[in-house]
Amino acid sequence: MRLMIDRLIEGIQNTGNPTCVGLDTQLGHLPEGFAGKVDSFADAAAAIVKYNKALVDALCGVVPSVKVQIAYYEMYGVPGMQAFVDTCAYAKEKGLVVIADAKRNDIGATSGAYASAFLGETPLGDKALSAFPADFVTVNAYLGSDGILPFLKASQVRGGGIFALVKTSNPSGVELQDLMIGDRRVYEVMGDLVSKWGEDCIGEHGYSSVGAVVGATYPEQGAALRLRLPHTFFLVPGYGAQGATGKDLRGCFDKNGMGAVVNASRSILTAWKKQPGVDFAQAAYNEAIRMRDDIMEGM
């Protein structure tokens, strides 16, 4: 079966752009008047889907992937969850690789239920359906292998993959992640587990279906992890609004300029705010190109 990690890598090669756009869309990101009167979750959901579709239309030739942060859809309840489904489906239809940023985690059969929801299928009598189909889903591996293996099993349905939190981009990530366990930091222990979980699902390009979230805001640690985990693809948040720039990212890539996909959300979703008179979708496109060039220049 074709692995999504290979599709992601080829998407990056085809566009020359190792980025994904974070569709963490919130009402405050939309230009005045775009949404009309928003009086219910259904109104909010409709406005967000409309905005997302316009962005996907503008970006699908130049970026290979989107990351859809499910928290911003859950906050709009059941209609928000439908907006998440519709956004993911539209992005896939337009050829983008879809990363569901859900940071799900549990154990055993419960982890299997999440895995079915995002990467696999839910059995229903004599058939099976996909609940929130994505190509990748982010996970939190604090619970260990019991929590992760069900995702690997479900990933066999469509060749999907996961990104497990290793070194997160936020300041207080260090409270636990940077503490020492013997001669390794907690995030290195986690990285080594992630590498092990991926051993049996390495794709054609040398990277496994089990990736790691490695924040751009810690460039030295990112570079060290790149060397430590040669078969682990990185999802790199923290570019743009969180402060990291193109040159901070160099170390996250391998010697071929591969091995990482860099996310930006707010800086693209709200690019129109810094480009007066430019349509929001065009502004997002402009910012995506600027980001691509900034990152490629850093290599």
Next chain:
Amino acid sequence: MRLMIDRLIEGIQNTGNPTCVGLDTQLGHLPEGFAGKVDSFADAAAAIVKYNKALVDALCGVVPSVKVQIAYYEMYGVPGMQAFVDTCAYAKEKGLVVIADAKRNDIGATSGAYASAFLGETPLGDKALSAFPADFVTVNAYLGSDGILPFLKASQVRGGGIFALVKTSNPSGVELQDLMIGDRRVYEVMGDLVSKWGEDCIGEHGYSSVGAVVGATYPEQGAALRLRLPHTFFLVPGYGAQGATGKDLRGCFDKNGMGAVVNASRSILTAWKKQPGVDFAQAAYNEAIRMRDDIMEGM
């Protein structure tokens, strides 16, 4: 404002029963013929809500709380999420304290979106609505304070609380959680953070709104954590189907028999399978009483 941790404790006192029933309802738990033909997510969702309501009706006098595992609702897509809402609403209506077992986690504004969804409200123009209202939500604190503080802020809307994963009940939890950081294990470091986060929201009964998940399958560690974290209430999974018994739990309680709520899911949901000829709701009631007595005998 009335804190939910106080309501939970008083519910336990009033029923003399420090347990919660896990509504991790799956189609396989339902008696043959209960659901009719299930051909869609909507069919599955309807059957599960019907089952849950019957269980809530049977149990609401004898247990103080339910834990609703959202993974089993997410696997049924958008209709499943509506079933989650309906289940939580019905349980609240019947006076039960509702714990959304969602293990959500992220940073900053994104964590805030999850917090709004479960504990707070989502602003919509000049009003605000609750997406998936619960009294407590479980969280994963691998990302540190940035990920937790937004939940504490949102909890001020209705006085809700959180339970953060500290020492989980599954075998592979030890892969990370039991490693040594200086003279503390990872789960002790996490426990100490949880205790600190709860310092400013301690209720009338001496326990804070920031609880900890502590698995019943590790009785010695549970007892040591009880002494270490005197203001932290424990949500204790692993009783019943996962193998722990009443006497394994003694150490999780304080000297007044308070300080923990013990969850059982499968053993109650499927109690009818071991009580031939007994109606499923009556069988669940019988098993809830047996569990209560087993735990109270262990004290």
